Amino acid sequence: MKFTPAVFAAVALSGQATAETMAVLKQRKLEAWSRQAEAGVFDLNRYAALAATTPCVNGQAGEYKCSGVDLISFLRHQDLGSSTRRGNDVWGWTSPAGREFGAVGQTDGTAFVEILKDGSLVYLGRLPTQTSSSSWRDMKVIGDHVYIGSEASNHGLQIFDLKKLLNITTPRTFSTSTDLTAHFKGFGNSHNIVAHTETNMIYAVGTGSGAGCRGGLFMVDVSNPASPKSSGCLSAGGYVHDAQCVTYRGPDSRYTGKEICFNFNEDTLDITDVTSKGSPTTISTTGYNGSSYTHQGWLADDEMRFLLLDDELDEQNKQGPAANQHTTTYIVDIADLKKPIFAGTYQSPAISIDHNQYVKDGLSYQANYGSGLRIVDVRSLKTNPTGRGLREVGYFDCYPEDDVTNGAAEFTGTWSNYPFFKSGYILLNSIERGIFVLKYTGPTLQGVAKCLKPQFLFARELTDEYPGPPKAHNPIPQEQGRQRLPPLQMQ
Numbered sequence: 139m140k141f142t143p144a145v146f147a148a149v150a151l152s153g154q155a156t157a158e159t160m161a162v163l164k165q166r167k168l169e170a171w172s173r174q175a176e177a178g179v180f181d182l183n184r185y186a187a188l189a190a191t192t193p194c195v196n197g198q199a200g201e202y203k204c205s206g207v208d209l210i211s212f213l214r215h216q217d218l219g220s221s222t223r224r225g226n227d228v229w230g231w232t233s234p235a236g237r238e239f240g241a242v243g244q245t246d247g248t249a250f251v252e253i254l255k256d257g258s259l260v261y262l263g264r265l266p267t268q269t270s271s272s273s274w275r276d277m278k279v280i281g282d283h284v285y286i287g288s289e290a291s292n293h294g295l296q297i298f299d300l301k302k303l304l305n306i307t308t309p310r311t312f313s314t315s316t317d318l319t320a321h322f323k324g325f326g327n328s329h330n331i332v333a334h335t336e337t338n339m340i341y342a343v344g345t346g347s348g349a350g351c352r353g354g355l356f357m358v359d360v361s362n363p364a365s366p367k368s369s370g371c372l373s374a375g376g377y378v379h380d381a382q383c384v385t386y387r388g389p390d391s392r393y394t395g396k397e398i399c400f401n402f403n404e405d406t407l408d409i410t411d412v413t414s415k416g417s418p419t420t421i422s423t424t425g426y427n428g429s430s431y432t433h434q435g436w437l438a439d440d441e442m443r444f445l446l447l448d449d450e451l452d453e454q455n456k457q458g459p460a461a462n463q464h465t466t467t468y469i470v471d472i473a474d475l476k477k478p479i480f481a482g483t484y485q486s487p488a489i490s491i492d493h494n495q496y497v498k499d500g501l502s503y504q505a506n507y508g509s510g511l512r513i514v515d516v517r518s519l520k521t522n523p524t525g526r527g528l529r530e531v532g533y534f535d536c537y538p539e540d541d542v543t544n545g546a547a548e549f550t551g552t553w554s555n556y557p558f559f560k561s562g563y564i565l566l567n568s569i570e571r572g573i574f575v576l577k578y579t580g581p582t583l584q585g586v587a588k589c590l591k592p593q594f595l596f597a598r599e600l601t602d603e604y605p606g607p608p609k610a611h612n613p614i615p616q617e618q619g620r621q622r623l624p625p626l627q628m629q
């Protein structure tokens with residue numbers, strides 16, 4: 139980011155001058171993980187294999203605290219062929235026949251698993267890192283191919299045909315030369331890979347200086363996965379940490395049908411129009427109170443009216459609304475793409491840093507480091523944009539080590555999750571342990587509305603069957619809560 143007049147104006151307006159740089163953030167994490175390694179958390183056989191599916195009963199699934207989320211299956215990083223045994227990002231693929239697979243990021247490569255109908259996991263093999271190991275690896279799927287980048291020097295973009303997984307009988311280590319559909323070398327290291335499936339575009343972000351894009355949106359057209367083509371760059375906003383790109387169908391009719399990217403730019407939310415790859419433009423650059431490291435976010439609704447944003451250092455730095463270190467989600471009203479409004483925040487009952495969140499059917503699935511998977515009902519935004527109607531409807535805490543203090547603002551626990559499988563199985567990748575298959579068992583808009591009359595749902599939402607956070611930091615009086623419930627739509 140930084141150094142554009144618009145950004146200086148935004149910084150001046152919001153009064154935020156506290157954002158850290160990527161170098162500071164990376165250093166802080168590397169030091170934390172180095173301490174963890176010395177303490178033995180990545181050691182061979184440090185964690186036990188899971189013997190059987192473990193439902194969440196009375197707030198506990200085995201050693202893990204939980205609510206409304208069952209532990210279905212689990213494989214350790216060592217069971218996934220990793221010699222470093224350290225996880226990072228994760229994504230999923232559904233085959234043309236409906237089988238479900240996971241691409242599990244590790245510092246030394248990407249492990250592939252299949253999630254069977256009963257939720258059990260089968261390890262199929264792995265694609266090693268293209269060059270060296272790195273703490274940062276990121277993968278996204280378009281069609282039947284996975285696109286993998288890493289902060290490892292000269293890594294480039296691995297393009298791998300996931301159909302290779304369909305007939306595997308014994309785990310296989312794939313070749314980084316002969317098993318790739320293509321290896322794109324237009325950039326070396328990258329921090330995140332953003333995929334826009336509708337336009338067959340990959341946007342690599344946080345690329346190194348050799349890529350010549352200042353870490354901004356490095357555009358790769360993958361219409362033909364075997365022949366990826368560099369098609370443009372948006373560098374005006376500087377370093378982009380992560381982004382979501384969509385074909386815009388929201389309320390700001392000036393941009394209907396345009397390809398819009400929401401860029402999380404270290405200290406601002408940048409909304410950009412990348413319809414023209416040769417001349418992409420920045421629509422707005424917006425800072426906010428508490429900005430410490432603007433990290434990631436996701437659209438909150440299919441109408442594209444609201445966006446959820448997470449800041450990775452506000453809890454640790456005790457900035458703005460996150461001063462109490464409870465995980466803080468920023469709610470942005472993006473009805474006007476030129477003037478986004480930071481409308482409010484939601485705070486988790488747990489203390490932790492947030493990392494990656496994805497929204498599916500009105501629920502935000504947040505991978506919040508030491509407090510694990512947190513599922514937040516965000517449907518009330520339609521009637522109350524301040525976020526005061528948001529509430530946690532389920533969680534699975536994959537990092538028990540910090541539970542005694544109700545969590546800690548540290549870089550331990552989970553890195554990311556993938557909630558988009560039709561089966562409802564959720565993949566949660568833990569930095570220390572391995573890959574979890576989880577199942578949310580609480581009510582969903584679809585699930586509840588299908589079988590209940592609206593007035594009964596209304597009652598049910600305020601009962602113990604549909605609890606709010608046990609220690610809500612956004613307590614809403616029940617009467618207000620009633621008024622703020624979104625209108626029901628029977629399926």
Ligand SMILES: [Ca+2]
Pocket residue numbers: 227275276329330331
């Ligand atoms: Ca990532």
Ligand SMILES: [Ca+2]
Pocket residue numbers: 448449450451452453460465466491492
């Ligand atoms: Ca945060």
Ligand SMILES: [Ca+2]
Pocket residue numbers: 508509510535536537538539540541545
């Ligand atoms: Ca925990």
